[in-house]
Amino acid sequence: MLEKHFDPARAEQRIYEDWEKRGAFKPSGNPEAEAYSIVIPPPNVTGSLHMGHALNNTIQDIMVRFERMRGKDVLWQPGTDHAGIATQMVVERKLAAQGEPSRWELGREEFVRRVWEWKEESGSTIINQLRRLGASCDWSRERFTMDEGLSRAVRKVFVELYREGLIYKDKRLVNWDPKLHTAISDLEVVPTETKGYLWHFRYPVEGEEGRFIVVATTRPETMLGDTAVAVHPDDERYKDIIGKKVILPLVGRKIPIVADEHADPETGTGAVKITPAHDFDDFEVGKRHGLPMINILAADATLLLRDNADFLQGLEKTDELEQTLGLHGVERFEARARIVARMDSLGLVEKIEDHVHMVPYGDRSGVPVEPWLTDQWYVNAKVLAGPALEAVRKGDTRFIPDNWKKTYFDWLENIQPWCISRQLWWGHQIPAWYGVGVDREEDKVFPLKRKIFVAETEQEVIEEARKYYGHDVFIVSNFSEAQAEIANKKCHLTDRGFPIWREEDVLDTWFSSALWPFSTLGWPDETPELKRYYPTSVLVTGFDIIFFWVARMMMMGLHFMKDIPFHDVYIHALVRDEHGAKMSKSKGNVIDPLELVDRYGADALRFTLAAMAVMGRDIKLAESRVAGYRNFGTKLWNAARFLEMNEVGRNPDFDPAACREPLNRWIAGEALRATRAVTEGIEAYKFNEAAAAIYQFTWNVYCDWYLELIKPVLREGDAAAREETRASARWALDTILKLLHPFMPFITEELWQRTGGEGLLMLSAWPSGEGLVDEEAARDLQWVIGAISAIRSTRAEMNVPAGMKIPAVLAGAGAESRRRLAEWKTEIIRLARLSDIELADAAPAKAAQIVHGEAIIALPMEGVIDLAAETARLEKEIARAEKDARGIEARLANEKFLSRAPQQVVEENRQRLEELKARMEKLHAALDRLKALG
RNA sequence: GGGCGGUUAGCUCAGCGGUAGAGCACUACGUUGACAUCGUAGGGGUCACUGGUUCGAUCCCAGUACCGCCCA
Numbered sequence A: 001m002l003e004k005h006f007d008p009a010r011a012e013q014r015i016y017e018d019w020e021k022r023g024a025f026k027p028s029g030n031p032e033a034e035a036y037s038i039v040i041p042p043p044n045v046t047g048s049l050h051m052g053h054a055l056n057n058t059i060q061d062i063m064v065r066f067e068r069m070r071g072k073d074v075l076w077q078p079g080t081d082h083a084g085i086a087t088q089m090v091v092e093r094k095l096a097a098q099g100e101p102s103r104w105e106l107g108r109e110e111f112v113r114r115v116w117e118w119k120e121e122s123g124s125t126i127i128n129q130l131r132r133l134g135a136s137c138d139w140s141r142e143r144f145t146m147d148e149g150l151s152r153a154v155r156k157v158f159v160e161l162y163r164e165g166l167i168y169k170d171k172r173l174v175n176w177d178p179k180l181h182t183a184i185s186d187l188e189v190v191p192t193e194t195k196g197y198l199w200h201f202r203y204p205v206e207g208e209e210g211r212f213i214v215v216a217t218t219r220p221e222t223m224l225g226d227t228a229v230a231v232h233p234d235d236e237r238y239k240d241i242i243g244k245k246v247i248l249p250l251v252g253r254k255i256p257i258v259a260d261e262h263a264d265p266e267t268g269t270g271a272v273k274i275t276p277a278h279d280f281d282d283f284e285v286g287k288r289h290g291l292p293m294i295n296i297l298a299a300d301a302t303l304l305l306r307d308n309a310d311f312l313q314g315l316e317k318t319d320e321l322e323q324t325l326g327l328h329g330v331e332r333f334e335a336r337a338r339i340v341a342r343m344d345s346l347g348l349v350e351k352i353e354d355h356v357h358m359v360p361y362g363d364r365s366g367v368p369v370e371p372w373l374t375d376q377w378y379v380n381a382k383v384l385a386g387p388a389l390e391a392v393r394k395g396d397t398r399f400i401p402d403n404w405k406k407t408y409f410d411w412l413e414n415i416q417p418w419c420i421s422r423q424l425w426w427g428h429q430i431p432a433w434y435g436v437g438v439d440r441e442e443d444k445v446f447p448l449k450r451k452i453f454v455a456e457t458e459q460e461v462i463e464e465a466r467k468y469y470g471h472d473v474f475i476v477s478n479f480s481e482a483q484a485e486i487a488n489k490k491c492h493l494t495d496r497g498f499p500i501w502r503e504e505d506v507l508d509t510w511f512s513s514a515l516w517p518f519s520t521l522g523w524p525d526e527t528p529e530l531k532r533y534y535p536t537s538v539l540v541t542g543f544d545i546i547f548f549w550v551a552r553m554m555m556m557g558l559h560f561m562k563d564i565p566f567h568d569v570y571i572h573a574l575v576r577d578e579h580g581a582k583m584s585k586s587k588g589n590v591i592d593p594l595e596l597v598d599r600y601g602a603d604a605l606r607f608t609l610a611a612m613a614v615m616g617r618d619i620k621l622a623e624s625r626v627a628g629y630r631n632f633g634t635k636l637w638n639a640a641r642f643l644e645m646n647e648v649g650r651n652p653d654f655d656p657a658a659c660r661e662p663l664n665r666w667i668a669g670e671a672l673r674a675t676r677a678v679t680e681g682i683e684a685y686k687f688n689e690a691a692a693a694i695y696q697f698t699w700n701v702y703c704d705w706y707l708e709l710i711k712p713v714l715r716e717g718d719a720a721a722r723e724e725t726r727a728s729a730r731w732a733l734d735t736i737l738k739l740l741h742p743f744m745p746f747i748t749e750e751l752w753q754r755t756g757g758e759g760l761l762m763l764s765a766w767p768s769g770e771g772l773v774d775e776e777a778a779r780d781l782q783w784v785i786g787a788i789s790a791i792r793s794t795r796a797e798m799n800v801p802a803g804m805k806i807p808a809v810l811a812g813a814g815a816e817s818r819r820r821l822a823e824w825k826t827e828i829i830r831l832a833r834l835s836d837i838e839l840a841d842a843a844p845a846k847a848a849q850i851v852h853g854e855a856i857i858a859l860p861m862e863g864v865i866d867l868a869a870e871t872a873r874l875e876k877e878i879a880r881a882e883k884d885a886r887g888i889e890a891r892l893a894n895e896k897f898l899s900r901a902p903q904q905v906v907e908e909n910r911q912r913l914e915e916l917k918a919r920m921e922k923l924h925a926a927l928d929r930l931k932a933l934g
Numbered sequence B: 001g002g003g004c005g006g007u008u009a010g011c012u013c014a015g016c017g018g019u020a021g022a023g024c025a026c027u028a029c030g031u032u033g034a035c036a037u038c039g040u041a042g043g044g045g046u047c048a049c050u051g052g053u054u055c056g057a058u059c060c061c062a063g064u065a066c067c068g069c070c071c072a
Helices: A008-021 A051-069 A084-097 A108-122 A125-133 A148-163 A220-225 A236-241 A280-289 A319-325 A332-345 A381-393 A404-413 A458-469 A479-486 A509-513 A528-533 A543-561 A593-600 A602-612 A623-645 A662-683 A687-716 A719-740 A745-754 A775-797 A815-831 A867-893 A895-900 A903-933
Strands: A035-039 A073-077 A167-177 A182-184 A189-204 A212-217 A228-231 A245-247 A254-259 A271-274 A349-362 A370-379 A398-400 A432-439 A444-454 A473-476 A498-502 A536-542 A566-572 A806-811 A834-840 A847-852 A855-860
Touching: A008 A125, A008 A593, A008 A602, A008 A745, A035 A051, A035 A528, A051 A073, A051 A125, A051 A536, A051 A566, A051 A593, A051 A602, A051 A662, A073 A528, A084 A108, A125 A593, A125 A602, A148 A167, A148 A444, A148 A509, A148 A543, A167 A280, A167 A349, A182 A370, A189 A220, A189 A245, A189 A332, A212 A220, A212 A228, A212 A271, A220 A332, A228 A280, A254 A280, A271 A280, A332 A349, A381 A404, A381 A543, A398 A404, A404 A543, A432 A458, A432 A479, A444 A458, A458 A473, A458 A498, A473 A479, A479 A498, A509 A543, A536 A543, A543 A566, A593 A602, A593 A623, A602 A623, A602 A687, A602 A745, A623 A687, A623 A719, A623 A745, A662 A687, A662 A719, A662 A775, A687 A719, A687 A775, A687 A815, A719 A745, A775 A815, A775 A847, A775 A855, A775 A867, A806 A815, A815 A834, A847 A867, A847 A903, A867 A895, A867 A903
Parallel strands: A035 A073, A035 A536, A228 A254, A398 A566, A473 A498, A536 A566, A806 A834
Antiparallel strands: A167 A182, A167 A370, A189 A212, A189 A349, A228 A271, A245 A254, A432 A444, A432 A498, A806 A855, A847 A855
């Protein structure tokens, strides 16, 4: 016997383990079946499940379960991402919290070992959380971006792209994160509106006593690295001094006034200071004018002045300079304040304005990033973007909803070189090695000009280097070790040959993620899985990583597999709190999906997310919805419980189309409609529509009407009718369980098994979209349900006590209505709480009168009836009908409507008007009868 | 500045060229050996605003206002 409620806390884990134990998540491997595959967006190993994950994986699981039931050979490929910066930060924080040595003290090797240790311990947290959600991934194939196999894929991709010239090393300005001490990509920078100031500084013009040029800056500290002042070539104010020099205050450097269109005459004074080493725009200006690039910042964004050859170059030793050198090692914001103070004391501050501007922050570290001149590795994304653009333009890969492809195009069309090196320890170390450059012709060595060797393995590198040097080589761990080895040697040739050392940087995490759709399937090996499941069917992800991930998978997939990585990209919404705010820890409005799972069960959360997953719109999650759908589960549970009480068993040979009872023929048709709606909804990624269809069928059709209507049959119907109805009720409930399973896998599986279903529901066959639709039965039921609803409604308005049974009379009924009444009398009496209902030629006096089709249902209520209330009720009905009728009449009186509207619409309106008129006539007659009493 | 999306019941949201819907909340009543996590009934809407297209606009188009996001 089923309990009164489903208990998710007790059942979910057991059910999940059973599925997994029975291998239900693995592909069927059926060679006849169509392949269907999804690769999971790999969550960070450091992560814990948030609402975004819950939505993302619920959607994937719905599709995967659906396709599995439809008989496809389904692979849902799971795994996790090593998440370079995030993970490294987590472990560093943990070391600090436990009072252990820092990563610098531990050294690279030991630190990386610690991170692995941490990964083994905690990396499965999020995987277990996905299990709680019910995700039916094939866990036996779980991958990690730093697995040996995936690492091999990374090395191969790097080496091949390098050899094709699509990866190169370059010295450019990067976004430098001074807290994490690494370069980050443009995408990892968050421009943040910040209140600041615009300082207007006077720079004295050389040779023109008393003349200043005023430049405005939001970053005074960078002035120490200024190498020019730019004015617009057409700016009359400065035409005469272009080519002259200004003397940079505090430094004494003489820097040119250059003409460049970058200077906007409209803003500020029209003159701008140029700091090529610390500003992206200025960098370009510097290149155009061949200006020196003076870096004045260290890696931690303190000022770098002393022993800075570039900075000191050509400077006279003055007291002023000496004072400036005192800023060496000072933190950037402190330096800013001190520089402003000194400029002010020199009378060189023209004015200070309040100024709101965008400051770039690192998305991980949360500190302002610095444009900084360094050597980094880049991918020539422009070349790779071509095919990625083309594939979407041609429609090989489809974005759903379609409008996201515009975002995708805009970014790829303007793509910048992708900086892929990171100065971290946790990640894929770049497979590049350095040695000193040599020129054997002249037998010369260029110690500063490094030779780069790139290969997948150390062995290959050694061979390559040997060839290059014509000598033996040996590997040292870094440049300084190499220096030590060669310190006293000529030609850098040591006893052991030439030293080479490996690039210390690791790759951007997204580099390995970009390979995910094929690396997880075994590439570079030509595995059967790769052959069968690539390209994958669909990628499900949020719009926030279209650039980070989707575009890059497209680029890499097309380049290395010569084929798109996925046919569809379904972009789902962001989950916000119930007022629309983005969830964030700092706001404290984060809703933890696992808490909701604890409270309401995974099924309720999943159903809520599916029901709210409307294309192209964010989800504002209200907990009340989750509770509501938990109740829905309870409703279903109790429907099953009802069947159990009535000893409704399964009949494997049951064919709904062979039913004789109109009730059963009707529910068969309704079930079919629901099946089609759910199927089409999921197929079209309209999860809300699919969810609404199964919800309504279950609750508003099956429970509210079908189960209520079969109660008399089960109790007192004849044996044949009873048998058929039992089988039909069971069949319809099974249909519900199947249709609902992708959304609510736990409760449906539990009900299936507890009621003796064969095997696993999750592996049973999806209901077919073919079957019986009996229009006549549908019309009958519409009449019956309409009659019952109208009587109930009237009773309530007449204030008839709920418990009181009253008689009813069907007057003026035609043959069809008489037949219907005869056929459904018991059910109507029961559900409308009547004592009896009889036929009559005319409605009796003193009765509430309901117009139902051509007939009148009268509720004689001698002594009970409130004449005034009934009069009011009828008048209200008449008024409503009149209003509708007037609208339609006006429309039908319009010549243009008649001539231009589709004939069918005109006909519909005519018919409706007829119906309304007939109804009004009857309502008036009823009112007259009532008034005759008064 | 460029782009995208939104504005529908008290709240959260569907929908749609012809008759405006759901869940929650609210009100009244509890009746039937599935279910009070329930049942029955009910109230509640100038579909942001202004124009246009159309026989007809909440829906299509343009503009305005406000909100949100993305890109510079």
